[in-house]
Amino acid sequence: MNSKNITWHTGKIHKEIRQQKNGHKSAVLWFTGLSGSGKSTLAAEIEEKLFNKNIHTYRLDGDNVRFGLNRDLGFSKDDRAENIRRIGEVSKLFVDAGLITLTSFISPYKTDREIVRNLLEENEFIEIHVKCDIDECEKRDPKGLYKKARNGEIKGFTGIDAPYEEPESPEIIVETDKMTLDECAKKIIQFLQDKKYFD
Template identity: 65%
Template structure:
């Protein structure tokens, strides 16, 4: 029998809305999903530059970066991928509670995992952004040489090759990076944030 855990959530008198008021904008997570090489990290990094220059309080969580620390104990099995996304979701929830605009760039290939993360947030706090590019385009770009390694069998369980990617069914934004420049993609996101009152115009 599992030992009972005596754990209680301690609410403070300073709440998310108080933090947002100081920052001058809403807290939310922008969840970038797409194949490796689709442009997630590049768009998220440029968006962070633009938002920061505009005075917004941001933090960016990148798939490779968190595996250097927070998730350094995880591999790429289906189970580890679920845990990877779960942890990132929980960290993102803390950042959003702090009033930050949080940018996450993760392949997050499975719909059920993205729905799990979505369930952690209140209405309007989770913005799913599908960075769309064909497998052929991503393989042609292959900025890290990962597709080439996967094709040679040097990497296993690689999304798009021997592990599936499930595109979002109802994302808030779709950014087709075979048609959009990085600047155009970033502007579409900024316009969305302004239109929906996450940012002041």
């Protein structure tokens, strides 16, 4: 932190009061996986299902955030780390606001994901490994990025010439090359109900 002449100002309304008013706990659902694994599709599906249950949500998508907040960042390892750091801080604010926040980012490095986990309190970071075989991701290639990476048009592409470090012990694993979208969504929502994030 560069600024030294700052002081944290505490308001009168805190996270627990917001959670009580909303009628549910707040947390971050952190969807991580290869490009094309289905992170964004799954996050959008779950957001709709939670919204229909009167759960207060907000969704942060990797590409969408790069149109605004993170438009100054590229895809180097340092820029990826800064991308995730900023999203972690934004997610923390949304958790404080009492929301269930759904974030879909490749977030290929374990250390970056762990930094976000450590920003939050226990049980507020739910890591969801959206697992899908890279061959299947490449077959889907919804944005045409694998083709560009194979042709050398994109450098440092996760899974091709940059690593993806799989989560070692995520809270949830969904295998989108073996499960339907509905099966994946139900598994995640069941986890949230079992852990009493909402009824």
